Amino acid sequence: MSELDQVMAVMEAAFDPHWREAWTRQQVANSLAMPHTYAILVDENGHRISGENTAAGFVLARRAPGEEELLLIGVRPEARGRGLGRTLIEIFATLARGAGAERIFLEMRANNPAQHLYRACGFAPIGRRRAYYRTLDGTQLDAITFAREL
Numbered sequence: 001m002s003e004l005d006q007v008m009a010v011m012e013a014a015f016d017p018h019w020r021e022a023w024t025r026q027q028v029a030n031s032l033a034m035p036h037t038y039a040i041l042v043d044e045n046g047h048r049i050s051g052e053n054t055a056a057g058f059v060l061a062r063r064a065p066g067e068e069e070l071l072l073i074g075v076r077p078e079a080r081g082r083g084l085g086r087t088l089i090e091i092f093a094t095l096a097r098g099a100g101a102e103r104i105f106l107e108m109r110a111n112n113p114a115q116h117l118y119r120a121c122g123f124a125p126i127g128r129r130r131a132y133y134r135t136l137d138g139t140q141l142d143a144i145t146f147a148r149e150l
């Protein structure tokens with residue numbers, strides 16, 4: 001399976017359409033075609049994989065001078081609560097540090113329970129964008145920016 005297929009298979013299983021956070025296949029393909037965007041895939045044991053096994057979780061990330069952004073993280077529902085989310089973030093942090101980043105950051109909708117994971121991994125909120133997201137029923141939600149110094 002291609003990296004794109006792997007990411008999309010987890011994306012479709014992991015994201016509730018209500019929040020409209022999931023990316024389309026075209027959006028992921030476009031982003032992976034950019035030189036500074038990359039995916040991290042792990043199997044159900046938290047080991048990095050490329051194409052051969054079925055991915056249980058993924059991160060999409062973007063590299064910039066001095067900092068990297070976590071664009072998306074997803075873990076299959078049946079594989080949650082076993083540390084895969086934390087493992088993915090630590091792999092991301094290690095890769096970012098290795099590439100010279102001093103800071104990693106991400107943006108999430110204000111009520112996403114994933115913030116427990118981000119806080120547990122050392123991220124802290126640094127900013128808020130008002131009414132940045134709109135859910136399927138039209139409700140507007142703020143975006144919160146979280147950052148972690150490396």
Ligand SMILES: CC(C)(COP(=O)(O)OP(=O)(O)OC[C@H]1O[C@@H](n2cnc3c(N)ncnc32)[C@H](O)[C@@H]1OP(=O)(O)O)[C@@H](O)C(=O)NCCC(=O)NCCS
Pocket residue numbers: 014015016021071072073074075076079080081082083084085086087108112113114116117118120
């Ligand atoms: C967010 C997500 C990636 C977490 O994956 P996971 O593999 O279950 O995370 P972990 O098992 O590594 O959890 C790590 C820590 O975060 C906490 N945590 C993770 N998800 C949580 C949740 N929904 N509610 C409360 N705490 C949560 C865990 O309790 C754990 O804390 P601990 O180590 O102190 O016990 C997964 O729930 C998911 O795919 N959600 C849907 C997609 C999404 O919303 N992505 C984020 C926006 S891009």
